[in-house]
Amino acid sequence: MAATQASKEQKYDRQLRLWGDHGQETLENAHVCLVNATATGTEILKNLVLPGIGAFTIVDGHTVSGEDVGNNFFLSNNSIGKNRAQAATELLQEMNSDVSGNFVEESPDKLLDNDPEFFHRFTIVIGVHLPESTCMRLGSVLWSASVPFLVCKTYGLIGYMRLVVQEHTVIESHPDNALEDLRLDQPFSEFKNHIQSYDLDSMDKKDHSHTPWIIIVAKYLEKWLSEHNCQAPKNYKEKEAFRQIIREGVRKNENGVPEDEENFEEAVKNVNTALNPTKVPTALEDLFNSEQCNNITSQTPAFWVMLRAVKEFVHNEGSGSLPVRGTIPDMIADSQKFISLQNIYREKAMQDTAAVSKHVERLLQSVGKPPESISEKDIKLLCKNASFLRVVRCRSLAEEYSVDSVNKDEITSCMDSPDSEMVFYLMLRAVDRFYQQHSRYPGVYNYQVEEDISKLKLCVNSLLQEYSLNVNIKDDYIHEFCRYGAAEPHTVAAFLGGSAAQEAIKIISHQFVPFSNTFIYNAMSQTSATLHL
């Protein structure tokens, strides 16, 4: 057992550095369902099997055709005529013995007829190349069961993804460029006490040049406030004056030449961001004001209970601010000064987290739940990430497709540029309509390409009319979509395979932020767009 764990750590080392052991655990407990093992489907699964999801199940009623084998790495030519779910499962499973692969030789429509609850067991369902009616039926079942649904399609050189999830909370969003949480504009008492112990003017040369810039800025800010009626530097002129004062604080040698004090350089460089007012991000304020946060019941998920506790903290112990994050960036300083400063922030964070914990306890008690329902570890993680919490909500497919709630504004404003990626969304909808009417896709055979153009154009027009969309779709796009003949070139399937798999991993792990709610990839121009439908 220990040996397997060690070898898994080695195998997954490169990805553990991204989502940690706890993230990996969520993957290993996940069961993913893929509907239709087309090239797009198997490419998505490949990128989930390799990182070690617990299990997958492929639902597919099709038999393997020669064409299928041509673009699909997980079908071989001796599987022609066999069921596609079974054939693909074998070659996908073979890539990673940690993963358990299953298949169901049924069309999704059959399953929806006979056993819709079959889909309730999955962590996420990925539906690939589903006709509109099947997609809507499946979407409805999954929406009611709160199972996340990811719809994917490769159509010619266009890739399409639609995420359908009612509410997806993210504690660890891992933002790329996060601002530090230093509280220099509103120093807490322990910090103020700490900097009292520093007297810059009387320090010896070595100490002076190894004092952390945070302390330097804080000391000079104290002086400025006492001389400026407690008003911090606000505009460029004042900030520049403040920077100049710090520059003048650099020690000079016996010839009056300023010494090389890198820590003072860092202080000057960081004045701008250091003076940023500490405030609760607007996105978080919105979450504080939401229904789930204010109406805590025994059914409320842990995320919202903790969020409410943070809100209570902000309005009480925090005096309008979030719990202190507790981290500081590296900076020029000697070890002792840096570590002791870091500990000031760490201890304050621990204090604040403990206060939030008390609120969590109180809230749990008020709805009759034991305090152990939410672990200290989870509360600590949320507090540390308080500034970066995100909630993603996607509309249901029914809402997207209903004439009453179609997002006309989004569609028409995008189509102000007639070549925007929105045109591909509309063409895919038109193509679905064509399939509904003719039980086939346009232009599959060479002789059909020309004659299908006018038929597809009728579908386009009826679509625009039905939704009262006053937009113009160039004939070139209608021609191009007939030309595609529902082809699924492997390179486009592979692009979507990578994109969709990572979105699925985000949903499973609750780390990093999923897209919302429609993604279009155009391989002709190598551009993409995220649309809100």
Place this chain on the structure above:
Amino acid sequence: MADVEEPEKKRRRTADPTDKMAVDGGHRNSGCDWDGRWNHVRKFLERPGPFTHPDFEPSTESLQFLLETCKILVIGAGGLGCELLKNLALSGFRLIHVVDMDTIDVSNLNRQFLFRPKDVGRPKAEVAADFINTRIPGCKVVPHFKKIQDFDDSFYRQFHIIVCGLDSIIARRWMNGMLISLLSYEDGVLDPSSIIPLIDGGTEGFKGNARVILPGMTACIDCTLELYPPQINFPMCTIASMPRLPEHCIEYARILQWPKENPFGDISLDGDNPDHIQWVFDRSQERAAEFSITGVTYRLTQGVVKRIIPAVASTNAVIAASCAMEVFKIATSAYIPLNNYLVFNDVDGLYTYTFEAERKENCSACSQVPQDLQFPPSAKLQEVLEYLTENASLQMKSPAITTTLEGKNKTLYLQSVKSIEERTRPNLCKTLKELGLSDGQELAVADVTTPQTVLFKLNFTT
């Protein structure tokens, strides 16, 4: 971008007769195809369309060109390489060569899907080629378990398109320099048939990029060297006397303690040896305890020592797909190629950005403009060396500087051969004047970042 004549369609490259027939059973091209095999590809080769490249002509011959004639070189059989081989094979390319100097490691298995646990230790290029040739009937991938520097121009000239999935900027620059050296100019005009397109992909965690380079025509790797900022190492005084982060403790053990204590004899630290890493980990923990620093873990230790870059299957899949798409476009003129740089990031939603990287007028690799070195005659050779390594546009690694003095070739400084380094080291403290160099003197500089020497012209300042 100017519409480029697609030389690949006009030239017929003859198949190299020494290429091995990779698949046993002697399937010759169309003999192993089955009904409908290439349907998904044909639609883009045999049908006219409104968005095709102006040079595109629908034809059944295009598929034959891919299957029988078009020769592609894939550099790297790792995270990107495995994906590239699959993508190319399933797009109709059959004559593929792959170069990789590495063997398979357990930590590759989370994304390099052509490898299995039983393959650990074997050469990546060979295992990858075997897998593809078996899985995709008719495909003839030829592996080369070698460094890119082991081949000369005659090897590279045989390919229509070269696509790179490298993990090293030095290797990228070398490849870039090699293709630039293949360019031929007649009366100052570039001969288009000497251009070999280079598609380059790179990934790091959830970020990646793909670019199309037409050597001599579009921005090359060195034109945009500033996009790859030099790797920052921690200052020595921090490591030696004032550590603050767990990383500082690890570097202390690696850089200072290991050479001093030689715990396993007089051998260099091997990041792949768990006993070595354990030793560094233990020493790092001791150092951290001394300074009350928390956070030293085995994983962090390994990451710092090996400079590990996190990696997942999904990002490699996306970038390799973009690259392969461009190979297909260029080989077939199906669509206008990417012009010329794509950036991808899926940390927060999915983000792509496409832009045209511009050529640098005085690029040291592709501009043919002689490089200027401005120094006073009293400057020491050391200063010139520092300029060559630290300048953001040059970023050389260990340049070797030679010149012609009194009609004879003279090495001013060379680092890579111990005896020559010792002999020429005193020159570093001499001034350019003392070394006998004059205004306008040409210096030839060789470095790992380029297969050809770069010529610099010395410009004395007052």
